[in-house]
Amino acid sequence: MQDLINQYLAEIELFFTQNAEELEQFRIKFLSKKGLIPALFEDFKNVPPEQRRAVGQALNDLKNKAQEKFNLIKEQIETGAVEVKSDIDLSLPVDFLQPGSRHPLSIIRNEMVQIFSRIGFVVAEGPEIEDDWHNFTALNFQQDHPARDMQDTFFIEKNPDIVLRTHTSSVQIRAMELRKPPIREIFPGRVFRNEAISARAHCIFHQVEGLYIDHDVSFADLKQTLYYFAHEMFGEGTRVRFRPSYFPFTEPSAEMDISCFVCGGKGCPICKYSGWVEILGCGMVDPNVLENCGINSEEYTGFAFGMGIERIAILKYKIQDIRLFFENDVRFLKQFTGVV
Numbered sequence: 052m053q054d055l056i057n058q059y060l061a062e063i064e065l066f067f068t069q070n071a072e073e074l075e076q077f078r079i080k081f082l083s084k085k086g087l088i089p090a091l092f093e094d095f096k097n098v099p100p101e102q103r104r105a106v107g108q109a110l111n112d113l114k115n116k117a118q119e120k121f122n123l124i125k126e127q128i129e130t131g132a133v134e135v136k137s138d139i140d141l142s143l144p145v146d147f148l149q150p151g152s153r154h155p156l157s158i159i160r161n162e163m164v165q166i167f168s169r170i171g172f173v174v175a176e177g178p179e180i181e182d183d184w185h186n187f188t189a190l191n192f193q194q195d196h197p198a199r200d201m202q203d204t205f206f207i208e209k210n211p212d213i214v215l216r217t218h219t220s221s222v223q224i225r226a227m228e229l230r231k232p233p234i235r236e237i238f239p240g241r242v243f244r245n246e247a248i249s250a251r252a253h254c255i256f257h258q259v260e261g262l263y264i265d266h267d268v269s270f271a272d273l274k275q276t277l278y279y280f281a282h283e284m285f286g287e288g289t290r291v292r293f294r295p296s297y298f299p300f301t302e303p304s305a306e307m308d309i310s311c312f313v314c315g316g317k318g319c320p321i322c323k324y325s326g327w328v329e330i331l332g333c334g335m336v337d338p339n340v341l342e343n344c345g346i347n348s349e350e351y352t353g354f355a356f357g358m359g360i361e362r363i364a365i366l367k368y369k370i371q372d373i374r375l376f377f378e379n380d381v382r383f384l385k386q387f388t389g390v391v
């Protein structure tokens with residue numbers, strides 16, 4: 052008897068229909084007066100007394116299960132919770148897998164890496180948690196330089212000072228300490244500053260740094276390299292201009308602007324009606340910096356540059372708010388689907 056109960060139970064559990072006629076057949080087969088379950092109750096008389104308790108329980112359970120199944124399907128059919136339809140519609144379009152998208156910062160970083168690799172720059176990386184030497188001192192920052200202030204920089208430890216790197220320039224030092232010239236490298240990475248978060252500023256952002264050290268590297272090489280970059284990144288007609296600037300680790304130093312690629316220089320909200328947008332800092336590596344890394348500054352010269360990836364992405368994609376890069380809102384990210 053127990054075997055029969057198990058067999059019926061399995062059949063009842065598997066039973067499913069959306070069709071009232073089939074449900075009625077189910078009822079007749081198991082639950083009606085002449086059905087299989089009442090027949091088992093009839094046979095119950097013959098079960099030996101010592102098995103009665105267990106078998107009785109199993110039998111009641113079986114009956115309840117059948118009744119519940121019947122009630123459930125009846126309700127589904129009546130309320131239309133399950134569509135009363137017996138055929139599968141093969142003409143319906145399939146559900147496509149939703150493709151993911153590359154993050155806009157990765158798209159721009161990869162593009163930069165590709166542009167510089169075409170002229171022989173190789174990629175290297177350094178740590179995000181840096182010591183004072185690599186982030187400041189070796190880069191010629193004075194002891195009392197404002198960037199060393201707690202208000203500007205996240206300190207992990209004081210004395211000796213360990214910071215979250217404030218720029219990728221620290222990787223220049225690591226490259227020059229580890230490798231001998233010629234060095235022609237770019238360093239993409241994440242940097243951190245103690246900034247109040249707003250639409251224009253964030254405490255995390257990304258930079259790509261470049262470094263070229265060899266015999267006879269000149270400011271003309273710097274200009275030509277960055278001119279090439281601007282053309283590849285923003286289009287053939289892009290003009291560049293260099294403005295004198297100051298960085299502790301380069302001498303002379305400059306900031307580079309490109310002619311606004313949105314209005315072509317006529318003036319628009321992107322370039323704040325000036326016709327130019329600033330995209331990077333650069334300069335000739337200060338001899339002190341070379342010497343700090345054990346490179347003879349009489350023999351070698353070099354240039355360096357650094358730019359923000361967010362800034363370039365904001366310009367290229369006309370993004371209004373830097374926070375969007377870090378919020379992981381799929382409505383934002385989905386707009387980059389298909390860009391590789």
Ligand code: DAH
Nearest residue numbers: 218220332333334355356357
């Ligand atoms: N490290 C600078 C910054 O974060 C950017 C920079 C300027 C990098 C001039 C350079 C450079 O390599 O030569 O603002």
